[in-house]
Amino acid sequence: MKYILILLMSLIALPVSAQYEDGQKVYTIGVVPQFEQRKLFDIWQPILTALEHELDFKLQLVGSPKIPMFEKKYLAGQYDFAYMNPYHLLKAHQTQGYVPLIRDGSRQLKGILVVNKDSPYQTVADLDKQILAFPAPNALGASLLMRADLMSLFQLEYFPRYVQTHSSVYLNVALGQAAAGGGVLSTLKQQPPEVRERLRVIYETRGMKPHPLSVHPRVPEEDREAFRQAWLKLAGTRAGSRLMALIPMGQPAVATMDDYRPMLDWNLEEYYIVE
The missing domain is CATH 3.40.190.10 (Periplasmic binding protein-like II)
Known part of the structure; x- marks a missing residue:
């Protein structure tokens, strides 16, 4: 029984290959549920639809009704891209190798x-x-x-x-x-x-760099960079800027792990609760 449980856990953690629809690659995007699901989809779906005009792959928004469910999904590597809080990123990087692509450069999160x-x-x-x-x-x-x-x-x-x-x-x-x-x-x-x-x-509270939009390492480098450039291009338009302000991401900027590593010294692990 113990062997079976270990095997099942290892299968859950395996990277999920990209899906295809009508011959086109489809990547999933998870978003931390700060708002109820309808509002979250109203904010994010128009952005993803606009991004697809610049990309040769599709983007599928995957909702989670509660934050603990969102946490379980990214810890299992179920999202190709994920918009998560900075501490989530540290956990996701440690467990799955997620890395940040984009964040808001106009403010700090407090x-x-x-x-x-x-x-x-x-x-x-x-x-x-x-x-x-x-x-x-x-x-x-x-x-x-x-x-x-x-x-x-x-x-x-x-x-x-x-x-x-x-x-x-x-x-x-x-x-x-x-x-x-x-x-x-x-x-x-x-x-x-x-x-x-x-x-x-x-x-x-003290301030930190805001939520990053991050990517799982299974996504090829050319696709993650195409996504980042499409996001920055959309943000440079008047319509795109209005859409991203609802996230809010007032001034999208390139994000790196160095933006978030200082939080490792904040001793937040003591207050982290696994549900």
Whole structure:
């Protein structure tokens, strides 16, 4: 039985060959589910459709309803391309050899802690023994780095509530279902005004390079470079720039592993939760 289990695990980890449709190569793209699935597809599918006009292969968007499911898929190497948070990249590089291609060069990623605008909470210390909402344990800025700061810098005691998406975090706090919640500034800005205007930020984490769009090593070098150049070309157009601003990726730039290696010294492994 033990041998069979080991064999099955090794098969799951094997690289998946590119698929073909009508004689044309098809690569899969996974996207970390910061938003609910319909919104995520509304943002990403127009971008992929535009990219295909510049490529000799197709791109298939593969959704994951929850962040833990997305994590299991990239750890098993199921995506050819994947848009993931920086800590996900470190794990994906270690387990599967994923490397970054593109990131936003116009900003840094920081976790934010929000409270209800009318709540009495003014500082992190005020949240002692309160319920705090997070998207998922390993959402980087919104949860992983935020929880590390709350524990190591503030020694805060709290009760975590994992609600799957950034949007759900903000809604929980706006409705008073949680005293505070972790998110990132870019997703807060994309909330409906009736939610966003009921929240205020009381804390920000340290900054890091934003989410990279990464590639599995099984994708040939010529195809990954063609993808990168098509992305940068699309970003240089007015229509493409508007589409990518929704990710958000305001100023696409070439990404390398050196952008993310400093995070190895942040001791985040202590707070990483395997589900």
